[in-house]
Amino acid sequence: MRPWTDLATISGTFNFNDEEATQCAETLKNAMDGFGTNEEDIVRVLVEHNNDQRQEIAKTYESAYGAVLMEDLKSELSGDLEDVIVALMMPPREYDAYMIHEAICGAGTDENTLIGILCTRNNEQIEKIKEIYKEKYESDMTEDIKDDTSGYFQRLMRSLCLGGRQESDPDDDAVETDAENLVQAGVGSWGTDESEFNKVLCLRSYDHLKKVIKRYEEKRDGTSLDEDIDSEMSSDVQEAFHAIIKVTRDKEGYFAERLYKAMKGLGTDDKELIRCICSQAEDSLKWIMVRYQELYETDLFDAVKDECGGYYKSVLLSLLRGSFVSKDE
Incomplete structure (x- = not known):
């Protein structure tokens, strides 16, 4: 297992304290006061601190100035820069809940966003997303997604929302059974039993799924599970199952x-x-x-x-590098 410090680009400032939070809050206030907005100072403060530190800066800002930092930032910024700053200011699971709400409560449904979040978060994270969603929007996330989707995609999303993926070690007999059941539910029968794919791909642990995917390919003489899903399914269901397989691998x-x-x-x-x-x-x-x-x-x-381009580019590049990057770089 790679240590998280080797994987993250943003780790925040070492020994962050109240004095630094106060200085950052003052810098942000000054960047938004008067005529015009100093976007560079806003970007620099936010990308040089991790999310926990940003939350402390926001609390200090509200205590010092009697205003909500997120609201002030949104009033000063616009477009992609506003969107990326909003993303930085929200705790990760709150941002997930926000994006899911945006995906299902506007005109139409953004299935790509639902897939990108629900197919990549673990049980604990999904439970936290649902808890925050309920608190912020006074509604049940699972039911909202159910009401905004249909068919097998609806069932798939509902399964993922339950956050019931097993975490047990793989069992060779169960691996054999699951691999055979997937063959029979797809290419081995007339028509496709999506519910069997749903059961295996949404419920089994990732370590178990890795073995199922490998055993499936052996049974199919080298044809991958991805290839058979392409031939047996279509649209958003296909994309969601592909996402789970790719995340597993x-x-x-x-x-x-x-x-x-x-x-x-x-x-x-x-x-x-x-x-x-x-x-x-x-x-x-x-x-x-x-x-x-x-x-x-x-x-x-x-x-x-x-x-x-612009300060929007500056934020994204700073997150990639792990330190502030000018918009002119």
Whole structure:
């Protein structure tokens, strides 16, 4: 297991204390007072501190000035810069809850966001997301997702929302059974039994799933589970099952792929860039950058630099490097 300090890009300042929180709050206040906004000072303060430290700065700001830091920041900023600063200021699970709410409460449903969050969070994180969602929006997240989705995708999302993935060690007999059941539920029968795929992929532990995936391929003479899912399913159900398989095999590679797709082709999926980079800056962003380089022979820092601009670019590059990066770099 790699220690988290080897994976995170943002670790915050050492020996953070009340005096530093006061100085940061004052810097932020001065950056937003008077005519115009000093975006550079805002970015520098926020990217040089980790999320826990930002929460302390926000408390100090409110105590000192009688105003909510998040509200002041939102009133001063706009566009992608506002979005990425909002992401930085929210605790990680609160941001997940916020993004899920945004994905289902607007016009239509953003299935990509639901997949990107629910297929990559562990049981404890999902329970925390549901708790925060209930507190902030006075509604049950599982029921809201159920009401906004349909069919097998609805069932899949409901299963993930329950946060019931097993954490036990793999059992060889159970691995054999699951692999055979997946064959019979898909290519081995007329039609596809999505419920069997749902049961195995949403319930079994990741260590167990790794063995199931390998055994499945052996049974299919080298044809992968991914290939059979492509031939048996379509649309969002297919994408969600692919996400679970990719996270099982290579979680950092999965995030690298999402980042690549967010910047590939015409236009940029800034929401995806923000979500992936901000959510992983204190988790495994360093290793995601390594996997990005290995998979696409391109430096993620350079890719983001070419794709984004202004202080929005400054924030993302600072998170990737782990220290402040000017918008002019």
